[in-house]
Amino acid sequence: MSDTGPVVLHEVRKTFGATVALESVSLTVRPGELFGLVGPDGGGKTTLFRILATLLVPDSGTATVLGRDVVRDLWDIRSRVGYMPGRFSLYPDLSVEENLRFFASVFGTSLERGYDLIKPIYQQIEPFRDRRAGQLSGGMKQKLALSCALVHRPDLLLLDEPTTGVDAVSRREFWDLLDTLQASGLTIVVSTPYMDEADRCDRVALMQQGRVLAIDAPSAIGALFPRPLFAVRGRPRTALLDALRALPTAASVHPFGEAFHYSDTRTALAPAQIAQDVLDALRARNLDGVDVTTIAPGIEDAFMALMGDAPGVPVGVPA
């Protein structure tokens, strides 16, 4: 099973000097899937995309894209993959339409032949077709880059952090667009540092410092959190945070929006009992409006637990 699928990675490793960018990564993307690589900068997401786009060769391990080997069959792969790099990589001095025609011609096709596929995206920037790409707004550049990656009707779309630095509204609209593309049968691999966007994928790989922490459906990832989880609210916030951290049985305490997510080391105890204990302890501290609720852990909760609550430590620094 693991050697079929639009993308199959087997123990892929890539280093740059002393830096290990990818550490034995294995994963399989299924046909027609919207697959997410989720994790912060330095996780290895961009290196992985460059290997899939045949721009980098792995040190060891194997990678196939659409059934072809990324090292041996790179020319076959390149014509069938659409790749949108994280950095704007179109020609700023060419107009919107010139960029599109250029990318179409490189792949031996034409704007007209690819038009129906890119139409839902391209229509939004078509009124500016004579404007130089360098003079577009950030959102329009993104739409042009996506159009250029799609114009040759690829079988696989690779999108490296298309929503980084993009506001919450435009991000939602971009994911709506990906849903439309997926519905046309395209397989999509997309990376993002925003944990909340993972919910929009069929399956995600959580990546941190070159390693895959977990691969699963978003709904199943939360279940990897190892303890019962509680949302704690109250005022003042800083006093509440200190009080939670001071609890002798606190396992993790993290701010989450207006609440704090708290987990307890007494995993054998019933969640309701833990909630009551925490509530009693906090009420003794003169905090206002304290409330403790059992909640289902989300992807960000699981991610932090899986990374061991210990972010990357620079070289030469005692952990």
Added chain:
Amino acid sequence: MTLAIDVQRLTRRFGAFVAVDAISVQVKTGEVFGFLGANGAGKTTAIKMLIGLLEPTEGSAQVAGYDVRTQSEEVRRRIGYMSQRFSLYDDLTVRENIQLYGGIYGLTDDEISTRGAELVGGLHLDGAHDALVGTLPLGWKQKLAFSVALLHRPLVVFLDEPTGGVDPVTRRQFWEMIYAAAARGTTVFVTTHYMDEAEYCDRLSIMVDGRIAAMGTPAELKAEFGAPTIDEVFVRLARPAAMAGGV
């Protein structure tokens, strides 16, 4: 009550385009103020005016007690600024970056070495004093950049998307540094695309098409819009504009 930032009908036009349209904002000393808005809403233009890098077309702004138009040198001496991508020199070591910025802000050699040691100790970076900044993980870089932006003890610090791409644990540590700075009396003016971080601010404003469409504490804004989260408030305010503007 003293105001760290007092903005009255601040406006900036580029030709016929009104990037910032008569915004008024007051931020109290020691407040953590979230300055939210969609891409292209005018946030960066407004911040450039507040840090004295761009002349307002109309209106006035006082930052740290000085007028940004007529006393921009005085303003710049009393503020810190940190952008998402470029703040420190990757090709210099941690120590060299501290020396460079300390020098730019006119600290004495003694101040640079005392405050530099405090800074590095506070970040637990002692072992990395001579590491090139470019070799540090992003989260550490951003924490270091924030500390360096505070080196000259500014009254107000401007943070432009400081946590973009930073891992979830370090992102939260960064916010604890923000709280600690505010507790020492530094006023923090911060932008972010993480809506959970918006909830951590004392007060926030949401900019839409050059204007301030809403302002208040996170609780006030959620009550005003009958929304469970700031994310929802943001989407309701910004979505119609995004649709119309085609950005």
